Amino acid sequence: MVWGGWDNFWAMGGYGSFVWGSYGVTVVALAIEVWLVSMRRRRALAEVERNRRHGGEGR
Amino acid sequence: MLRTLAAVVRRDLLLAFRQRADVANTLLFFVVVVTMVPLGVGAEPNLLRSIAPGVVWVAALLAAILSLNRLFAADFADGTLEQMLISAEPLPLIVLGKTAAHWLVTGVPVTAIAVVLGIMFDLGVGETATLMASLALGTPVLSLIGAVGAALTLGLRGGGVLVSLLVLPLYVPVLILGAGSVEAVAAGLGGGPYLLLLGALALFAIVLTPWAVSAALRISVE
Amino acid sequence: MQTNVLAAGGGWWKYAAPNLFYPLAGKMIPWFAAAATALCALGLYIGFFVAPTDATQGESYRIIFIHVPSAWMSMFLYVVMAFWAAVGLALNTRLSSMMATAIAPTGAIMTFIALWSGALWGRPTWGTYWVWDARLTSELILLFLYLGFMALQAAIDDPRRADKAGAVLAIVGVVNVPIIYFSVKWWNTLHQGASVSLSKAPTMAATMLTGMLVMALGFWMYSIAISLARVRAIILERERRSDWIKELAGNA
Numbered sequence: 001m002v003w004g005g006w007d008n009f010w011a012m013g014g015y016g017s018f019v020w021g022s023y024g025v026t027v028v029a030l031a032i033e034v035w036l037v038s039m040r041r042r043r044a045l046a047e048v049e050r051n052r053r054h055g056g057e058g059r
Numbered sequence: 060m061l062r063t064l065a066a067v068v069r070r071d072l073l074l075a076f077r078q079r080a081d082v083a084n085t086l087l088f089f090v091v092v093v094t095m096v097p098l099g100v101g102a103e104p105n106l107l108r109s110i111a112p113g114v115v116w117v118a119a120l121l122a123a124i125l126s127l128n129r130l131f132a133a134d135f136a137d138g139t140l141e142q143m144l145i146s147a148e149p150l151p152l153i154v155l156g157k158t159a160a161h162w163l164v165t166g167v168p169v170t171a172i173a174v175v176l177g178i179m180f181d182l183g184v185g186e187t188a189t190l191m192a193s194l195a196l197g198t199p200v201l202s203l204i205g206a207v208g209a210a211l212t213l214g215l216r217g218g219g220v221l222v223s224l225l226v227l228p229l230y231v232p233v234l235i236l237g238a239g240s241v242e243a244v245a246a247g248l249g250g251g252p253y254l255l256l257l258g259a260l261a262l263f264a265i266v267l268t269p270w271a272v273s274a275a276l277r278i279s280v281e
Numbered sequence: 282m283q284t285n286v287l288a289a290g291g292g293w294w295k296y297a298a299p300n301l302f303y304p305l306a307g308k309m310i311p312w313f314a315a316a317a318t319a320l321c322a323l324g325l326y327i328g329f330f331v332a333p334t335d336a337t338q339g340e341s342y343r344i345i346f347i348h349v350p351s352a353w354m355s356m357f358l359y360v361v362m363a364f365w366a367a368v369g370l371a372l373n374t375r376l377s378s379m380m381a382t383a384i385a386p387t388g389a390i391m392t393f394i395a396l397w398s399g400a401l402w403g404r405p406t407w408g409t410y411w412v413w414d415a416r417l418t419s420e421l422i423l424l425f426l427y428l429g430f431m432a433l434q435a436a437i438d439d440p441r442r443a444d445k446a447g448a449v450l451a452i453v454g455v456v457n458v459p460i461i462y463f464s465v466k467w468w469n470t471l472h473q474g475a476s477v478s479l480s481k482a483p484t485m486a487a488t489m490l491t492g493m494l495v496m497a498l499g500f501w502m503y504s505i506a507i508s509l510a511r512v513r514a515i516i517l518e519r520e521r522r523s524d525w526i527k528e529l530a531g532n533a
Contacts, residue, residue: 003330013340018405022344022398026351030503033390037510044517045530052527207453211446215436224432225450228425229457232464239468260460271453274370278445 063148067156068163074133075164081129086168089122093176104181111180112190112241119169119194119237120230123201124223126165127209130157135213135280144280151269154276158199158206158269166198186241189250193237196257200233203264203272210275232260299376299516300525306509313506320499324350327492341405345489348398350497351391352416354504355423356458358388362430363455366448376512378444379519381451382434383512387504389427395420415469419462426454440519 003009012019075082096114097107134140143153173194177187208226212218240253296302328346335342362384369378399417400410411417430447437443520526 009329012343013334015339015341015405018341018401019343022347022401025397026347026394029390029394033387033507034510037507037514041510041514041517044514044521048517048521048526048530051521052530207449211433211450212436217436221432221436224425225429228422228429228461229453231422232457232460235464235468267456271449275446275449278442278449 060149060152063152064156064159067153068160071157071160072163075129075160082164082168085122085126085165086172088125089118089169090172090176092118092121093179097179107180108182108245109242111176111182112186112238112245113234114180115173115176115190116193116197116234116238119198120201120227120234122169123165123198123205123230124208124226125219126161127205127222127226128218130161130206130209131213131276132209140276141280144277150273150276154206154269154272155265158202158272161206162199162202166194166202169198170194182241183245185244189244189254190241192250192254193240193257196254196261197233197237200257200261200264201230203268204229204233206272207268207275210272210279213276213279233257236260297374297376299379299520300523302376303513303516303529306513310506310509313502313509317499317502317506320495320502324492324496324499327488327495332488332492333486338406341402342489344398344402346492346496348395348402349493350500351398352395352420353497354500355388355392355395355420357501358384358391358504359423359426359451359458360455362388363451366444366451370445370448370452375441375444375519376516378448379515380508380512381447382444383508383515384504385427385431385434386511387507389424389431391500391504392420392424392427396424413469415462415466418469419465422461422465423458426458430454 010016010020093114096110100106100110131140134143144150146153170191173191174187177190182190205222205226207229208222211225212222215221236253236257240250240257243253244250296305324346328343332343334340362381364381365377365384366381368374369376369381396417399420403412403417404410430450433450434443434447437446517526
């Protein structure tokens with residue numbers, strides 16, 4: 001591709017909304033996935049912590 | 060071995076006979092769903108003739124799925140299924156027998172009533188015959204693949220909908236081949252290749268699915 | 282005999298134990314994440330600055346640098362998922378089944394990305410957002426297969442039953458995928474309504490193919506990284522009562 005400046009880059013020959021719509025949704029989807037996994041990890045660690053405390057005291 | 064098969068089929072047929080209403084309801088559902096479509100899309104004969112194969116087949120899929128819980132649920136509830144799991148007879152054989160009975164009680168009536176549906180949609184004789192042949196070959200596959208879904212979801216909450224979600228994607232080849240066979244006849248080409256493929260699929264399913272169902276039953280019950 | 286097998290593996294078999302795999306995975310994730318970032322950056326550079334503009338499709342074809350890699354990954358991940366599920370069923374190893382459960386959501390997301398990008402590519406190219414071509418339709422069915430697997434596991438409370446049931450479903454699915462694909466392909470050629478096919482992509486300039494391959498590798502590295510992260514979370518959830526986890530949390 002011949003670099004024609006940022007305006008041309010975003011416009012993508014008139015197909016900007018389709019191209020960036022695809023890339024954008026992809027980035028968002030993957031970001032959400034990463035965020036969800038990190039939330040899951042955090043919740044799991046909290047649960048482990050809770051178990052550890054109660055297991056130690058209760059039993 | 061054949062005796063075991065016959066015994067299992069006989070038992071299930073007897074049980075189904077005692078709950079005739081259950082069986083009849085599935086058939087009724089099939090007919091009602093098919094009837095809904097012209098009410099929804101309009102009664103233009105050419106349109107109906109062209110969509111008939113797909114509509115009948117989709118309705119057949121749905122009717123098959125609805126009837127699946129009958130396969131194992133009752134036996135599971137009263138403990139018979141556990142007996143089957145520990146019996147000396149090979150479980151795949153028992154599964155084949157139960158699925159055969161299920162087909163006799165759901166697939167065969169559906170195939171038979173396709174004659175009436177052919178009239179409702181003004182299909183020609185060749186098309187109707189092909190439709191019935193495709194159903195005759197395809198409905199056993201629906202029962203067999205459906206059995207896998209029924210076995211996996213035994214005793215789970217959300218049962219009916221979950222089974223549909225699992226089994227419908229697997230039904231896609233049968234649907235395509237079944238509806239395709241009739242459309243091919245309507246277009247003047249032969250339905251032969253489709254029916255042969257359906258037959259191959261049926262044989263494939265008869266040989267392989269009882270093992271998958273047996274594995275699934277052991278997983279669900281133990 | 283068992284010791285021989287273990288020795289033959291060069292000691293790697295020990296990582297089948299969740300408590301040893303957990304820290305190993307933790308160390309591997311940053312590397313795969315870095316590889317993913319580097320490869321995707323390179324792939325995007327090739328895709329936007331090296332690959333030429335297409336004669337017929339203009340700049341819109343650049344969507345394939347997302348569409349094709351994600352479609353490849355969606356299919357690949359399903360096979361990998363089915364593989365680990367089958368291993369878990371056959372060898373009765375918990376970790377293998379956990380890995381299958383970890384891969385499923387990533388596979389589903391890749392399928393969604395393939396469908397979404399396919400739709401946005403279809404609009405400027407063929408005029409509609411959805412075309413019932415063989416590949417897109419198969420991708421949609423693949424999405425249902427992924428969601429079915431996840432739904433089945435979610436519906437079963439006992440984790441071991443969920444593992445094994447999912448394995449049977451995944452194996453049945455993987456056997457069916459070629460059958461489904463070919464029947465859909467056949468269906469598509471019959472109903473020649475639109476003689477469109479997303480597979481009749483622009484004749485590939487070498488740079489276009491390179492860009493696609495690099496992006497595919499990048500997606501692969503990403504999938505590995507995120508699946509390892511997810512399996513670590515699953516290990517934490519499932520093994521939360523065991524001592525080694527409590528120790529881990531205690532030290533953290």
